[in-house]
Amino acid sequence: MTTVTSTTAPDAKTTAATTKINADFDMFLKLLTAQMQNQDPLDPMDTAQYTQQLVQYSQVEQSIEQTATLKEMLAAFGTQNLMQASSLVGAQVETSSATSGLSAATPAQWTWSATRDVTSMTATIKDDKGKIIDTLPITATGAAGAFTWDGTTSAGKKVDPGLYTLELAGVDASGAKVAATAHAFGKVNDVELENGMVKLTINGLTVATSDLLRIG
16 A cells, blocks of 8 residues: 655644743743832832843744744645655655565565676675675676565575665676675655655665655
């Protein structure tokens, strides 16, 4: 099932700060009014200090209101970005991550690119704890390609669904090592707004939209 959700929570700190400053401001005005009503008419108090405090209260209140307004604007932008990202649900995307999701229904998938042409390549697959699950040769020629893994090791064992990282080691025609990089790809099945950041779920792997390299 595909979902589009938002987890942006109201800012409790801003609400609490606004409530406190309003209460303090009301108390200040009451004290100032009482003191002015009971001052010695022959020796009136110096109101400069109170005026300065009044200005400071006003500045703090304005700062809190401006912060709240800014956060509301950012939340609105986040929701707008979420709605735009919802069009990615069902799309095939490539990410900058070498970690891919494996489920019972969908294999883990990667694309790879090398610094130059390779004639053979070895794949090392690790689980989310960094433990090596399997090391196996894969068919690879040229400087780019793709690799799909259904969770079956070279020993014939089926691993559990989860997140798996692919590391590659290539060799060229002369036997020299060639550096290669893996990128996870797959179909987007969930879009979520979390703390103002839009995130996508691809077969169990959650990535930010900033981690996307290709769509299509």
